[in-house]
Amino acid sequence: MSPAGRAANRPGARSTRGRPVRGRQRRPDRRWLLLLGMAAVTLVVLVLYFTPLLGVRSVRVAGIDAVPEGVVLDTAGIEPGAPMLQVDAAEVRTRLGAVPEIADTEVDLEWPSTVLLRVTERTPVAFLPADGPGDSGVRLIDSAGVPFRTVPRPPPGLTLLRLGEDRAEGVRTAMLALTSLPPELRAQVTEVRAERPQDLHLGLTGGRSVHWGESAGSARKAAILPPLLTREGEVYDVTSPDLPTVA
Structure with a gap:
């Protein structure tokens, strides 16, 4: 008997005769799964977008x-x-x-x-007289200098703008000066006069006034004005921030 036959006849030996041989299981192609997923997402988006x-x-x-x-x-x-x-x-x-x-x-x-x-x-911070044909009342202006509403009379606490002929430039420069002030000081400004856009005057409560000059350097002028107002006086000149005066 051949060695293979003897091995097959040994006690405890397992025979593979007649048993199916397992091959490799075929896995789904991942590319198809990805395409199916993309198609499903596209379909959902189309349904939500067009229906x-x-x-x-x-x-x-x-x-x-x-x-x-x-x-x-x-x-x-x-x-x-x-x-x-x-x-x-x-x-x-x-x-x-x-x-x-x-x-x-x-x-x-x-x-x-x-x-x-x-x-x-828009929140009004200032106003000026309405100037359109047949207009009456005042125009409200927000902190960006945008006139946005005409009302019969201004709400309390707003600043009056007195401007020259160049109203658009006057509004711009006046609001640069006004909005540079700290809130507690801005509340004391009753009017801003600008017959010429680069020559601003601020009217304050208590009959005081500030000669502001041009709008350039507004941040520095706003910084030195509060301590300057602690001094006795009626006219506070900050046209030159390096040499402010009180009269």
Whole structure:
């Protein structure tokens, strides 16, 4: 008997005769799995972008006081049922920026179906007489120097701007000086006179006045003015910040 036969007949030896031989299991191609996953994601995005499945159901407005809510909603122009992914936040902000009383807007998507408009209204810090044909009352101006609303009379605590012919430049330079002051000192300024944009005068409470000069160097002038006002006097000259005077 051959050695192979003797080995097969030994007690305890296992025979492989008639038993299937296991081959390597074939694994799914990962490229196909990746393609299927990408196709599924694309399909979901297309459904959400082009169908009202996740459409706008409500638009909420926050932060308004003077601007009517209807004006904000109409100007924003967000159509009910429009897919949430098609809401263009930059375009909505641009449209609302055309409303004079609105300084800025944030557009938040609150999934699954609400758009929140966070509106920042302009805050008046000064005013000047309205100058349009047939206009009466005063124009309110915010800290950026933007005239944004005409009202019959100014709210208390605002600064009157008395300007010359170049009103636009006068507003710009006057607001540079006014907004450079610390809040506690700004509250004492009752008027800013600028017959010429580069020759500003500030009227303060108590009959005092400040000869400010040009708007250049406003930060330095605003820094030296508070200690200068502790001295007795009526006219405080900071046109040259290196040589301020009191008279």
